[in-house]
Amino acid sequence: MKSPFLTMIAEQMYLKRYAKSTIKAYLYWIAAFIRFNSMRHPTTMGNNEVELFLNHLVNQLNIAPNTQTQALNALSFLFKEVINKPLSLSLDFVMSKRATKLPVVLTQQEINHFFKVCSAKHYLPCGLLYGSGMRLMEVLRLRVQDIDFDYNCIRI
Incomplete structure (x- = not known):
């Protein structure tokens, strides 16, 4: 069962026509946030507790940047709209960073092996994807009219 405080916040958000998923x-x-701060009431807390909570989310729970932003927006709503004590604009917390994703590059031997085991009906589309840099949907939507035999090229 929700606490009366959280129920009051939900009712206030419904009145402001927030989406159910946002609520x-x-x-x-x-x-x-309340559990993290040992069940203290948010009216007794401020910027320092919010900074500690947001740092905890990144450093211990390793959350994504969008998740941290959502948590910050929820706390900003809480302090601005419910408690009437807005958070400082200069909060000092660690921002979550998106992990850099390195591209996978196949060796020439791996490519040769791939095309040796590729079935005959998939060979041409796979060859076009690999050799031309076309996107998958561009290859799948190709028609005979898209091929210019005079100039040996494909019109996308």
């Missing part, structure tokens, strides 16, 4: 997410982060 659910905000209540989740507000409850997590």
Whole structure:
């Protein structure tokens, strides 16, 4: 069962016509914030506790940047709209960073092996994807009219 405080926040958000999914997410982060601070009431807390909570999310839970932003927005709503004590604009917390994704590059031997085991009906589309740099949907939507035999090229 929800606390009366969280129920009051949900009712206030319904009156402001927030989406149900937003209300659910905000209540989740507000409850997590309260639990993180040993069940203290948010009126007794401020910027310092918010900074510690956001740092905890990144450093211990390794959350994604969008998740941290959602938690910050929920707490900002809590302090601005419910408690009437807005957070400082200069909060000092560690921002979550998106992990850099390195591209996978196949060796020439791996490519040769791939085309040896590729079935005959998939050979041409795979060859076009590999050799031309076309996107998958561009290859799948190709028609005979798209091939210019005079100039030996494909019109996408």
